[in-house]
Amino acid sequence: MGNKPNGRHYFAEGITNRGYISLLPNMMSEWERTYVLMGGPGTGKSTLIKMIGLELLDRGHDVDFFRSAWDSDSMAGVLIRRYNWAILDQYEIAPLHWRVPGVIEHFIDFSKFCDQAKLRQKRPVILEVEAKINKGQQQISEILAEEFGERMREKKYSSAQNEGRPWLPKLHAADLFKDAKGPWTKAQDALRKIQKSAVQSYFLHGFHTEGWLNLAPYFLMDYDQIRFSGEEAYEAMEWVLKESESLGQVIDIVLHPLYPDEILGIVFSERNLVIWQGDPECLGDQGLGRPFSHDLKEALLTTQSFRDQLKKMYTETVDFDQVDGIRVDLINSILRDMT
Structure with missing residues (x-):
């Protein structure tokens, strides 16, 4: 790089x-x-x-x-x-x-x-289209909840230590000085704070009317890659993240686009290294191989058409x-x- x-x-x-x-x-x-x-x-x-x-x-x-x-x-x-x-x-x-x-x-x-005069003339139609967009987005969410409420692939391990502890809510929850008492305790907590990595998270997959938009291959193309596969991949990823949090460097976490408590990849920018589940170009390796249903495609297409219609109405006034x-x-x- x-x-x-x-x-x-x-x-x-x-x-x-x-x-x-x-x-x-x-x-x-x-x-x-x-x-x-x-x-x-x-x-x-x-x-x-x-x-x-x-x-x-x-x-x-x-x-x-x-x-x-x-x-x-x-x-x-x-x-x-x-x-x-x-x-x-x-x-x-x-x-x-x-x-x-x-x-x-x-x-x-x-x-x-x-042009405010044109916008006022279009206001009733704008409000109607906005309502249709909101309804379409709600429909998309309901279809996702119905079709993908359960995991498309089952985790092969179950640990009481990991149950109820998704990564998403805990990323920036540390308060190292909360219970610190005395200079030595504070010094130890300060050292842990210096050592603790700056952790950031994001998604590399998004919905598109034709299916998943996969940004992972382009995002990761300049990185050295270590790829995990097999039944223990999930557990290995969480173990790597837990051990890495004390390295004192920037760590980027790529979350699963449907199940945000699952980690798809860990990016160490300063080391030019990424650890990933399977092949970043293969959606199936990330549990995203199932094609969108007819209902989901229709909801996405319809909602996008209303978004395009709303944009056009505004564009005509700019x-x-x-x-x-x-x-x-x-x-x-x-x-x-x-x-």
Whole structure:
């Protein structure tokens, strides 16, 4: 990988057997600045985010691209890793807990680039289509719960130590100084804090109308890979993660897109190493080989068609010359603040 700037694509949110899960709150605890783009779909937010991310990548910055969980072809945000600055499309992320105390926030409302008279005329239809989108998303969640509520593959081991202890809720739950008493105890806890790794998690698989969008092969292509297979793969992955948490380095965890308590991969960026279950290019190795049912495909297609319809209604009202102007102003502002 060397000094080549790195552009990573992944999902910070997912539609799982537990419903819609956002990993953004965990990520935001490390962020220092967030630019929040507000406004309806089709107003140019996702395109602007992608263009700014690519421009920063061309300028030598490492950039993470967040894909939308509901529309994997759209960008929900970007993260400039060196500075921990992010740009988010408010419409494409879960409408909860995306604000974090202490983060410097900049809000840009794209509705000011729209012809308000045209929007008022379209408002009844917009509300109707939005209701259909919400209904479609609810239907998708219900179908997933029915078809994938149970695991598509059974775990071959069962340990009382692991029961009821999914990785997702415990990733950032440590409070090392809670019970510390006296200087030596505090010193030991401080040392453990220094040694403890910075753990981040995300998804590399997302829903698409044609099936799973698998970002894993592209994300991992420059890494050395150790692949686990067989009945003990699950147990081995959890053991590796448990042992690795004390290494004092950045560890990225790739979660199963349907069962977020299951680990598909562990990425050690500083070591240029990834440990993975099976072949990243083979969905079957990750338990994702079952094709989507007719009902799920229909729900995805119908909901996507309503999303496209809503975007078109907003797009017809937008002055994209102004949107392009805000792109130039925003990238200049970001670059100026970096100096």
